[in-house]
Amino acid sequence: MEELELIKKCREGNRKAQCELYRKYSPLLFGICLRYSSSREAAEDILQESFLKIFASIDGYEGTGSFEGWMRRIAVNTAITCYHQNLKHEHHEDVDDYAQTIASQEPNFDSLEFTHEELLGVVNSLPDGYRMVFNMFAVEGFKHREIAEMLNIDINTSKTQFMRARMIVMRRLEELKKTHGK
């Protein structure tokens, strides 16, 4: 089924089309959700909410841009909403992370060295705020100004959190490298 046809039928509430759309795009969006959440269960919740939003607002897709990009943006926004909702529950930072990352050297990593699961494990272990900023800046390519607006934080907070998140990620990747070397 062509993508436009699929979208049209989803707008009509066609169950078969909705199922097909889910089958087609859920792996991609699940990959995004996994990066933005601290656990797999949380990622599944975000994915479910994302698809409900997609089907609810599919009429709002004007067909001008990439449909995949539109859905990715919804998944990221859902993750941000989820982050805001959980902000009051999980707000802790490990002070030791800063002390050790300041002295780190500029890294050089080979993407073949790490599996997806290892990289996810690293990013999932970041404090929520750091993980959001790191994902949005490093992977999604948002600017700090956009991140500050979306997360409702100061632009300098966004920059600081990214630098700190980056240091933590580097340190843990180096630890992983050492583990691999052994």
Place this chain on the structure above:
Amino acid sequence: MTTPEDLYREKFSGYSPEPPQELWNGIDRRLSWRRFFTFNPRTINIYYAAAALGAAAYLGYQLPDKHSDIPGIAAPMEVADVYEPINPVAGHTPTHATPLSGTITPIREFHDETSTRAEADSDNHAHSGPTASTSQSGIIAEHQPDDSANSTADRQEPIRENSNTRESLSDPKKNKDIKVRWGSQGFAAALEAETENGDLSYLWDLGDGGKAVGKKVSHRYAKPGDYRVRLVAFSAAGNFSDTVYQDITIKGTTYSITFPNALVATTSAAAFAPKGNIQELTKYRLTVYNRNGMEVFSTTDPLQGWHGYYHGDRVPKGVYAYRAACQFLNGEQTSYSGSITIFWEENNNLIIHP
């Protein structure tokens, strides 16, 4: 040199792990209600049909009595309900003369003098104003005198099947022809849609402003005349609609009875009893009162007359009041009231004064 951000961007570009299979079930379940209310040309007809039924109910259509199997006759008002003695005396039981003949028995068929129906002229309707609401059917009584038990047997109003004017929106291939069967008794009419399709809904415009819903309806008209009934039948799915016109004639009633205004109090002469269409009476109650309002005679048999006696003695000479509540075969209810002067006959002379 590969920085962490480059590493992640490269590694997670197009990263597509398979989500758990059961995740879709949760999404599907939560989408089911949304799907139900989503605009869909294929299901919108159901909404139209539901809205039409809702509007019909709101505008005051009434569902017909589904338990009725008697066409055309309104539920009769009990004579006892409309009739109250002017001044009943507690504990008093009037003396009844021996019934001359006949009994009142319940029946389930109705008779009418109107055995044929004039062809309705579509330009000659009698459009009376809005009338009584859709009536309910019920059991009434038929008077069957012993000496003329079969006198009304051949006067039953036939149920008709007439050719009718039709405006059809339907696909002729669907074979959903609808006919209107109807019958009338007096002011009451019964109508029924005849079709092989059992899944249709029916709206009736009864021609006098009255409306009804249902496959089988009955209605009481206020005035005699010709009426054009419009039946709209449609399927719940909205894919079938048909409008049928049927001209019907309401003949009303011509029944009446009369009472004498004077009587000689004697058992050998004629009694105080109604004359006229007494064979068409289905319910009847006659009560006579003296000048003090005391009940001196009461009967429910139109053939049972009053001879001017009370407790075995001639009543005093003078003027007595009477009241008779009647219901005829066509369902019409009437009450008669008046006065009767009682004479005594002595030595071949009529005596009115003491």
